[in-house]
Structures are given as C-alpha cells and as structure tokens.
C-alpha cells in the first residue's frame with residue numbers, strides 16, 4: 291500500500307490532492323490518499339481585499355475543503371504538531387499519528403505578529419477574515435486624517451496586495467467625496483513601490499496620479515501605537531491616524547519543530563522538482579516554501595500538477611522527474627473597476643500592459659471559477 295498524505299487543505303493542498311487522486315488511480319497499484327487540515331475551512335484569500343470594503347462577505351469566501359476533494363480521499367481534521375521524518379510518522383494534536391510513504395507540505399503561511407515586539411491590536415491588517423472586517427469598520431468611521439500603509443516584514447502573501455489596498459482606499463474615499471480630507475501614504479521596504487521592475491514601471495506612476503505619497507526604503511523597525519508614530523530601520527519616522535500593516539509572516543510551527551527548517555520555518559524546497567531539501571519522499575508547495583517567487587495561490591496552482599506527477603513517477607518507478615518553471619499569474623487591482631494582469635515564470639518577467647476594465651471583470655468572475663474549477667483540480 292502506497293500511503294500518500296497531504297498536509298493542509300488550502301489552495302495548494304486541495305489542488306494537489308485532486309491531481310494526485312487522478313494520477314494514482316492510473317497506477318493500478320494499491321494506494322491510500324489522506325488529506326489533513328486543522329479546520330477544513332478553505333479560504334479564498336484574494337476575497338479579503340473585497341471584505342475590507344464590504345464588497346463581499348466573509349462567509350462567501352470560505353468553503354468546507356472536504357467538499358473540494360474526491361470522496362475516496364481520507365479526510366483527517368487535526369493539526370499537525372510534528373513529523374518524525376526518519377520514521378515517516380506525523381503526530382497530530384488529537385493524539386493520533388499517521389504513517390506515510392510520501393508526504394506533501396501545503397500548510398501555507400500564517401500571520402506571526404509575535405515575531406516583533408511592537409505589534410498590538412490597534413494596528414490594522416487585512417490578512418485574516420477578522421482583520422479585514424475590523425478594517426472595514428475603521429474605514430467607514432474614518433472622518434479624515436492620514437492613513438499609512440506599510441509592510442511589517444518580508445516575505446508576505448501576495449506581493450501586490452498592500453499596493454492594491456492603497457489604490458482601492460484612494461478610490462473608496464474619492465467615491466465617498468472626502469478624498470480631500472484623507473492623506474494616503476505608502477511605505478515600501480524596497481527602492482521602488484513594487485518588487486518586479488516591469489510591473490513597477492506601470493504601478494509607480496499611479497501613486498503620483500492618485501495623489502498617494504510614496505516613501506521607499508522604509509523597513510518597519512518599531513511602532514509607538516500610543517503616540518501613533520512608525521519608525522523605519524533606515525532612520526525615518528512618520529505619524530499616522532490609521533495604520534494598516536502587512537503583518538510579519540511565518541510558516542507553521544511544526545516545520546521548525548520537525549527540524550525541516552529554522553527561523554520563520556520557510557521550507558527549503560527545490561525550485562524546480564519541489565522536493566524538500568534534505569528529506570526523503572517529501573514535497574512542498576504554496577506559501578510554505580522558501581522558493582524565490584510570489585507567495586500566491588496561482589503559484590500553488592501551477593506547482594500542484596508537478597508534485598502529483600513526481601509522486602506518480604516515484605510510485606511507478608519510471609525514473610522521470612517533472613520540473614516547475616516558476617509560472618505565476620495574478621490580477622493587480624488599480625481601482626474599483628480596473629486591474630492589471632500579470633503572467634510570468636522564472637525565465638520571463640511579466641509584461642503587464644495597462645490597467646484595464648476587462649481584467650477587473652475577470653477578477654470578479656474568478657471566485658466561482660476558483661471554487662468550482664481551480665480548487666477541485668479541474669483546470
């Protein structure tokens with residue numbers, strides 16, 4: 291019996307499970323496929339940029355992940371606390387254990403405000419359902435002043451998201467006819483607004499056009515939430531009335547606990563084969579990896595079939611190894627009603643074109659497409 295276990299039932303976990311199910315059935319060899327998740331609440335996280343403006347509801351961006359994978363897959367609702375990688379045993383928080391021959395790590399990233407000593411609840415964020423809802427209340431009650439958006443630490447999920455938030459806030463207050471009462475400032479940790487140069491040449495001019503102040507080389511060092519002042523490592527400081535930060539991120543604690551990684555726990559992963567470095571029969575995809583590309587759902591989407599094929603290759607022992615080419619696609623919202631479309635891989639940087647209405651509409655219809663076709667591994 292080939293025991294294959296997928297840890298995590300988010301974007302990467304459900305897609306890889308669906309792809310694996312199809313491939314493993316083809317081997318005609320006995321197998322058991324198990325998916326483990328601590329909640330089975332599958333969240334369509336791009337929806338946070340809509341729930342923070344009450345343009346969508348939290349309950350509409352969540353689905354029971356057990357309904358997204360085939361019936362024949364064994365579903366275990368429990369949190370992973372440790373993997374004994376030598377003996378290939380997974381320890382769960384319900385005191386049970388699971389043995390595996392092949393394991394896929396797809397437990398994503400978590401917000402980790404405890405990694406800094408300056409975070410407190412007065413700092414807004416839109417990286418959790420609750421955070422996005424709380425931010426909506428703060429925005430609706432905001433009567434004027436300065437909104438400052440910055441990045442708490444690198445890396446974080448969805449590199450465009452904080453820039454999108456700044457652009458949508460600009461549009462929100464324009465539509466509310468109070469933009470003249472609101473100053474918006476964006477602080478980037480880099481030497482430019484956005485990491486990818488070709489995309490930056492399109493988005494950086496938008497800051498000026500939308501009257502959003504941009505400060506570069508601003509890596510957050512400290513926040514005095516009583517005085518409402520933020521300090522950068524580079525020596526500057528700035529006051530604010532409403533602070534929105536991308537919270538520091540980390541991988542799940544069990545990864546460090548199992549000796550797979552150190553520090554923030556990003557899993558050392560071969561950027562092409564998606565095998566976990568230094569481990570046997572272990573692969574990783576999505577946000578949990580240390581691969582030098584965007585932590586994005588579409589990254590996991592294009593990684594999943596490679597892992598399914600590579601586990602299949604191992605089981606039938608055909609000597610083949612498939613390679614992930616770094617393919618990522620994403621919509622980059624520039625206002626309510628316009629978006630860029632970005633498509634790139636390791637070799638070819640994106641050629642984003644101009645913000646266009648049709649990409650905005652694509653993003654709107656993408657959510658049902660995501661749940662019905664992407665998460666279920668049909669496309």
Ligand SMILES: Cc1cc2nc3c(=O)[nH]c(=O)nc-3n(C[C@H](O)[C@H](O)[C@H](O)COP(=O)(O)OP(=O)(O)OC[C@H]3O[C@@H](n4cnc5c(N)ncnc54)[C@H](O)[C@@H]3O)c2cc1C
Nearest residue numbers: 298300301302328335369370397398448576577586587588
């Ligand atoms: C505001 C925002 C906007 C975004 N916009 C986009 C976008 O436009 N396009 C795009 O491609 N991506 C976007 N993303 C990123 C995208 O949502 C993530 O990259 C994607 O969800 C990663 O998939 P994953 O499977 O790695 O992790 P996740 O989808 O986060 O899934 C991880 C799963 O693991 C489970 N889990 C965690 N720890 C354990 C444990 N110890 N034991 C058991 N289970 C566990 C969790 O319950 C969860 O179900 C956005 C993200 C945010 C926050």
